[in-house]
Amino acid sequence: MESFKDLSSCRYEISESNDGEMIIYLEGRIDADNASSLIESFGSLIRDRSPVSLVLDLKKVTYLDDFGALVLVELRDMMADAKGEFNLKNAREEVLFVIDSEAIAESPKLIKIRPPSMFVRFGDAILKYVSDVKYLISFVGSVCLAFTYTFFHPKSLRMDDTFLYMQKTGVDALPIVGMISFLMGLIMAFMSSIQLQMFGANIYVASLVSLAMTRELGPIMTAIIVAGRSGSSFASEIGTMKISEEVDALFTMGFDPTRYLVVPKIMASVFVVPILTLFSDIFAILGGLTVGVFMLDLTANAYILQTLKTLSLFDFFLGIFKSGVFAILISWIGCLRGFRVKGGAASVGQATTSAVVSSIFLIIFFDSLFAVTLRYLK
Amino acid sequence: MEKNNIIEVRDLVVGYGADTVLENISFDVEEGEIFIVLGGSGCGKSTLLKHLIGLIKPISGRIRIDGDDISDCDEATFKKILRKIGVLYQSAALFGSMTIAENVSLPIKEYTDLSHKSLETLVKMKLKMVNLNGYENHLPSEISGGMRKRAGLARAMALNPKILFFDEPSAGLDPVSSVELDNLIIHLNKSLGTTMVIVTHELQSIFNVAHRVIMLDNKTKGIIAEGNPKYLKDHSDDPFVRNFFNRKSEH
Ligand SMILES: Nc1ncnc2c1ncn2[C@@H]1O[C@H](COP(=O)(O)OP(=O)(O)OP(=O)(O)O)[C@@H](O)[C@H]1O
Numbered sequence: 123m124e125s126f127k128d129l130s131s132c133r134y135e136i137s138e139s140n141d142g143e144m145i146i147y148l149e150g151r152i153d154a155d156n157a158s159s160l161i162e163s164f165g166s167l168i169r170d171r172s173p174v175s176l177v178l179d180l181k182k183v184t185y186l187d188d189f190g191a192l193v194l195v196e197l198r199d200m201m202a203d204a205k206g207e208f209n210l211k212n213a214r215e216e217v218l219f220v221i222d223s224e225a226i227a228e229s230p231k232l233i234k235i236r237p238p239s240m241f242v243r244f245g246d247a248i249l250k251y252v253s254d255v256k257y258l259i260s261f262v263g264s265v266c267l268a269f270t271y272t273f274f275h276p277k278s279l280r281m282d283d284t285f286l287y288m289q290k291t292g293v294d295a296l297p298i299v300g301m302i303s304f305l306m307g308l309i310m311a312f313m314s315s316i317q318l319q320m321f322g323a324n325i326y327v328a329s330l331v332s333l334a335m336t337r338e339l340g341p342i343m344t345a346i347i348v349a350g351r352s353g354s355s356f357a358s359e360i361g362t363m364k365i366s367e368e369v370d371a372l373f374t375m376g377f378d379p380t381r382y383l384v385v386p387k388i389m390a391s392v393f394v395v396p397i398l399t400l401f402s403d404i405f406a407i408l409g410g411l412t413v414g415v416f417m418l419d420l421t422a423n424a425y426i427l428q429t430l431k432t433l434s435l436f437d438f439f440l441g442i443f444k445s446g447v448f449a450i451l452i453s454w455i456g457c458l459r460g461f462r463v464k465g466g467a468a469s470v471g472q473a474t475t476s477a478v479v480s481s482i483f484l485i486i487f488f489d490s491l492f493a494v495t496l497r498y499l500k
Numbered sequence: 501m502e503k504n505n506i507i508e509v510r511d512l513v514v515g516y517g518a519d520t521v522l523e524n525i526s527f528d529v530e531e532g533e534i535f536i537v538l539g540g541s542g543c544g545k546s547t548l549l550k551h552l553i554g555l556i557k558p559i560s561g562r563i564r565i566d567g568d569d570i571s572d573c574d575e576a577t578f579k580k581i582l583r584k585i586g587v588l589y590q591s592a593a594l595f596g597s598m599t600i601a602e603n604v605s606l607p608i609k610e611y612t613d614l615s616h617k618s619l620e621t622l623v624k625m626k627l628k629m630v631n632l633n634g635y636e637n638h639l640p641s642e643i644s645g646g647m648r649k650r651a652g653l654a655r656a657m658a659l660n661p662k663i664l665f666f667d668e669p670s671a672g673l674d675p676v677s678s679v680e681l682d683n684l685i686i687h688l689n690k691s692l693g694t695t696m697v698i699v700t701h702e703l704q705s706i707f708n709v710a711h712r713v714i715m716l717d718n719k720t721k722g723i724i725a726e727g728n729p730k731y732l733k734d735h736s737d738d739p740f741v742r743n744f745f746n747r748k749s750e751h
């Protein structure tokens with residue numbers, strides 16, 4: 123007997139003969155707690171002494187699970203690498219079974235899911251893009267169909283849901299839209315006043331704030347907030363329903379998922395987002411007014427008169443109309459991303475992100491389309 | 501050898517908010533036992549299981565797991581208890597973004613410092629045990645429901661816990677896989693002495709694997725029968741219990 127070791131609940135003794143035969147007597151439990159330290163210490167033992175043969179005596183082992191079997195397998199492999207012999211003594215049947223199972227050698231190497239090579243990804247991206255575009259077109263079609271159906275069968279519209287989404291998208295967003303717009307008006311008035319004051323043109327702060335907000339910034343700001351709040355929630359709601367097979371359930375019960383899930387959301391958005399925009403305009407003008415009255419020595423009366431003089435009905439309705447279009451885009455892309463969800467939770471997260479990003483892109487893109495079109499119409 | 505109780509439940513009252521689901525139940529599970537919880541739908545089996553694994557705190561009463569009170573203990577003790585238990589959830593609850601092998605190796609990586617190569621071998625042995633060799637690199641969404649269940653079992657057994665909890669393990673399995681799962685349960689129980697607490701309706705597997713059962717009831721909110729299923733089948737005083745085991749309706 124040469125050495126004697128204690129490793130939490132497992133002990134072992136080693137005896138070594140002169141012609142390089144090594145016997146290890148194991149005692150106690152071999153489990154998850156000590157498997158790795160056993161492998162390590164036996165490994166260094168084999169490397170140091172390089173025995174010709176190794177025998178493990180398992181007679182006094184009280185507990186051996188697959189972690190224990192792992193220790194045996196590792197030792198066997200180490201001995202095989204060193205061209206030595208490996209034997210077990212007094213092993214129970216199950217242990218032998220686990221060790222001999224050829225499946226371990228046969229089964230494929232474990233891979234980590236990591237991004238494949240650049241070319242594969244490039245090809246993948248193109249394929250995905252094509253299928254996205256295909257789906258996008260078919261989704262436009264099915265939304266149009268659903269709306270046509272709803273138009274001719276108004277009773278099929280799910281009123282309760284529509285009202286619920288109106289509340290979630292509109293009423294619940296009012297505080298944040300109001301607050302941000304007020305601050306925007308404040309900042310715009312403040313920044314422009316520094317320049318305009320030099321020319322004694324304080325009063326034009328009112329024109330600048332009101333025109334910029336009603337035509338451009340009001341609709342855009344509101345749309346971006348709605349995209350972040352509601353577009354994302356539409357995507358994650360439908361996405362979650364998709365992975366828990368609720369969408370399939372709707373389908374098999376004879377509901378058209380588009381009509382059931384998408385129409386109320388788009389309806390509600392188209393209705394409330396313009397109203398939100400109206401509020402956004404009003405709050406921004408109030409913000410400008412605050413700066414005008416308290417910092418620029420304008421009277422509230424003069425400020426409001428100037429605002430009314432600047433704004434035409436056309437500007438106002440243009441802003442409202444644009445926000446209606448944005449509402450359709452946001453809710454449409456949100457639902458679309460939701461329906462594209464496949465697999466698990468991570469996919470829902472992706473859909474949500476992409477719903478918001480695509481909405482913001484579409485908002486800006488359509489806004490520039492409006493700008494260019496108007497320029498040529500005039 | 502004197503068997504000791506690995507789970508002790510005393511005067512347990514569980515429920516959600518003000519509604520109680522079970523009232524004043526007490527029972528013990530012996531070490532190395534296959535213990536089955538049964539009862540009609542909605543009688544609180546899943547609820548009881550969630551309390552046993554410490555996901556929900558009981559309204560009152562005491563649950564001891566291997567000597568430690570899970571309903572009232574500090575963080576360190578709770579961690580220690582969690583290391584002793586493994587759970588197979590009703591829906592398998594595999595992480596969708598990881599492969600089957602990664603799912604299984606996750607707890608092993610966390611709690612042991614095996615080398616990468618040993619870990620790989622071990623994971624393969626685990627998956628071989630549940631007959632999923634060859635599916636190491638699949639994602640959970642790419643395998644069938646029954647296979648997911650077996651992968652979930654492999655993950656639950658990753659660290660060879662002392663107690664394994666199963667919520668309806670054979671739901672969604674074909675009869676053959678279901679029998680295989682039963683055999684696996686019996687095998688694990690025999691070779692490693694793992695205590696099993698199983699919620700199930702599957703009569704066949706109850707008779708196959710159970711050492712002892714308790715039956716819950718939602719009218720009395722308590723335990724209406726306890727013992728060996730083969731005995732209860734013919735000798736229970738309660739006709740409801742006899743009907744349950746004989747697959748008869750009361751009407
Ligand atoms: N999260 C919850 N909130 C409130 N009540 C709940 C909740 N989960 C379950 N319940 C109620 O608790 C009772 C027991 O439910 P539980 O899920 O434990 O039943 P079960 O015995 O597992 O049934 P099954 O066999 O159908 O799975 C039911 O009456 C249910 O309404």
Ligand SMILES: [Mg+2]
Pocket residue numbers: 545546547
């Ligand atoms: Mg249940």
